[in-house]
Amino acid sequence: MKQALDEEGSRCLLLSRQRYFNQRCCIRCCAPFSFLLNPKRQCRDCLYNVCKACRLYSKPDKAWLCCACQKSR
Numbered sequence: 001m002k003q004a005l006d007e008e009g010s011r012c013l014l015l016s017r018q019r020y021f022n023q024r025c026c027i028r029c030c031a032p033f034s035f036l037l038n039p040k041r042q043c044r045d046c047l048y049n050v051c052k053a054c055r056l057y058s059k060p061d062k063a064w065l066c067c068a069c070q071k072s073r
Helices: 002-016 067-072
Strands: 055-058 063-066
Touching: 055 067, 063 067
Parallel strands: none
Antiparallel strands: 055 063
8 A cells, every 4th residue: 555655655756746737637546637537636645636536625624635644535
């Protein structure tokens, strides 16, 4: 589990270095964002934008968390 989270983190770091990548696509699954069908939301922990398939709403925090940050908690 730890190794999988580390690999995910290094992949996200590499993708985030590409200019404007995370403004147009999900950092976790690389799906493109759209205004109505697949809106982007910012993860509270890692601050990356994620799509609706890669995020969960945390009621205690009242914020969105990406699947990787949810697993690491």
